[in-house]
Amino acid sequence: MNARSNTAIADEFFTLNGRYLIDPSSAAKDLAIDASCLLDGVIHTVHAIIDGLSDKGSDMTANVQRQVPAMLYGLVYQLEMAQRITGSLERATFADQSSGPSSLEVHHE
Numbered sequence: 001m002n003a004r005s006n007t008a009i010a011d012e013f014f015t016l017n018g019r020y021l022i023d024p025s026s027a028a029k030d031l032a033i034d035a036s037c038l039l040d041g042v043i044h045t046v047h048a049i050i051d052g053l054s055d056k057g058s059d060m061t062a063n064v065q066r067q068v069p070a071m072l073y074g075l076v077y078q079l080e081m082a083q084r085i086t087g088s089l090e091r092a093t094f095a096d097q098s099s100g101p102s103s104l105e106v107h108h109e
Helices: 028-054 064-094
Strands: 011-015 019-022
Touching: 011 064, 019 064, 028 064
Parallel strands: none
Antiparallel strands: 011 019
């Protein structure tokens, strides 16, 4: 049920001015859903950039130096967060394989 045991050290999720950690008791399914949501947002933002830059009369094209860098900045953070979530899941899944059962509990429904 839990992605990692309650005694595990929390992995870093996000750092900007503050530091945000992944709760070691988070369920693997919840972490996977969170990563998927972040990636879904990235995909939609990339499509918005493509659409905006493809239309020469769009507000984005008119303000490309202001809008696109801000959107790309946000995309990088979303991708890094998704990467950290999946990295945390990977470590929890494979860390103990050579020394016994993994601390990741996966329940199939």
